[in-house]
Amino acid sequence: MISVAIEKELKVYRGRHILKVNYQFAPGSVTKIYGPSGAGKTTLLKIIAGLIHPEQGKIIAGKETWLDTTAGINLTPQKRMPGFVFQDYALFPNMTVAEHLAYASTDRAWIERLLQLGKLDSLADHKPIYLSGGQQQRLAVLRALAIRPKLLLMDEPFSALDPETKSELINGLKILFKEIVPTVLIVSHNPQELDGWADDELYIA
Ligand SMILES: Nc1ncnc2c1ncn2[C@@H]1O[C@H](COP(=O)(O)OP(=O)(O)OP(=O)(O)O)[C@@H](O)[C@H]1O
Numbered sequence: 001m002i003s004v005a006i007e008k009e010l011k012v013y014r015g016r017h018i019l020k021v022n023y024q025f026a027p028g029s030v031t032k033i034y035g036p037s038g039a040g041k042t043t044l045l046k047i048i049a050g051l052i053h054p055e056q057g058k059i060i061a062g063k064e065t066w067l068d069t070t071a072g073i074n075l076t077p078q079k080r081m082p083g084f085v086f087q088d089y090a091l092f093p094n095m096t097v098a099e100h101l102a103y104a105s106t107d108r109a110w111i112e113r114l115l116q117l118g119k120l121d122s123l124a125d126h127k128p129i130y131l132s133g134g135q136q137q138r139l140a141v142l143r144a145l146a147i148r149p150k151l152l153l154m155d156e157p158f159s160a161l162d163p164e165t166k167s168e169l170i171n172g173l174k175i176l177f178k179e180i181v182p183t184v185l186i187v188s189h190n191p192q193e194l195d196g197w198a199d200d201e202l203y204i205a
Contacts, residue, residue, distance in 0.1 A: 001027055002151060002183055006047055006057030006067075010040055019043055019054075023202055027062075030177070030184040032194045035204035041187040042087060044204065045153040048185070049084055050077040061151065083149030083182070085157045089140040091128040097139055098124040104146035114142040117172040119165075133160040138169065145176065152182040158193060170197065 002025040010017045019040035025031055033041050046052040048059060050066065053074065059067040066075045092100060097120050101111045115121040118138035128136055137160040144152060158166045174197065177184065188194055191201070 001025070001060075001062065002048070003058070003060045004044075004048060006044075006054040006059065008040070008043060008047060008052070008054035008057075010043060012038065019204070021202075021204070025183050025185065026200070027183055028177075028181045029199040030186065030194070030197055031200040031202055032191050032198040033185055033187045033202045033204060034189070034191045039204045041204050042155055045084070045155055045185060045187060048080075048151075049082050049153055050075060050080045080151075081147065081149070082151040082153050083144035083147055085140050085144045085152075085154040087155040087159075087187075089128075089136050091136060091139060091143075093128055096125050096127055097131070100139060100143050101146045104143055105148075110148070111146065113176075114145055117176065118142045118169065134162070134165060137161060138165075141169070141173075145180075148180045149182050150180075152184045154184065154186045156187055156189060159189070166193065 005022045008019045010019055021044055033044070035041060043052055047054050054069070056069050057067055065073050066080050067073060095103065101114060105111055115124060118141065120135060120138060120142065123131065123135065128139070131139065137157065141154070141157050144154070158169065161169065186194060186198070
């Protein structure tokens with residue numbers, strides 16, 4: 001169970017907006033997170049990962065307290081270690097596809113499976129600049145999976161994919177998730193793409 005109770009003042013143009021979330025994510029569940037642009041969906045994922053610090057809050061993952069502003073507890077992102085798919089991918093320009101995955105895992109068979117899942121096996125020696133937008137996005141997803149994360153935070157992970165590629169990737173992810181059983185949070189502007197997959201949904205206003 002990942003239990004999140006946070007408050008964060010967002011820096012919005014001409015005003016104040018408080019992001020307030022009180023939610024529990026069941027172990028192994030897939031939750032879609034949706035809501036209007038600027039509501040704070042990306043900020044929420046970054047707060048859970050430990051990349052943004054909220055003014056107030058508590059985050060408990062299983063038996064471990066990741067954040068407790070009252071008790072002064074704030075685990076680093078490295079200690080929380082979620083898989084994170086950034087909205088802008090955040091790939092390393094000087095690393096090839098294979099190097100991105102080798103950086104995260106030494107399990108060659110696992111890396112091979114991921115490359116096949118993302119249809120990037122024939123592009124393993126390419127750097128991001130030689131990949132299409134959709135290929136870059138798939139690499140960002142594969143890199144997040146390489147560590148076999150117990151918590152997977154994905155920010156618009158399918159936005160650059162055509163419908164067929166998207167549905168193939170989602171089918172592959174469903175199989176992989178049965179093995180690694182991560183708790184998954186997916187921010188999506190197209191919530192229908194998660195119909196029949198997401199167990200739960202969280203609206204951020
Ligand atoms: N570290 C931060 N501290 C305070 N405010 C922030 C911080 N990072 C971003 N913001 C502000 O929070 C607001 C919400 O941004 P965020 O990217 O979380 O929204 P979003 O719901 O993901 O939007 P979109 O759907 O357009 O991607 C923005 O106005 C942004 O300027």
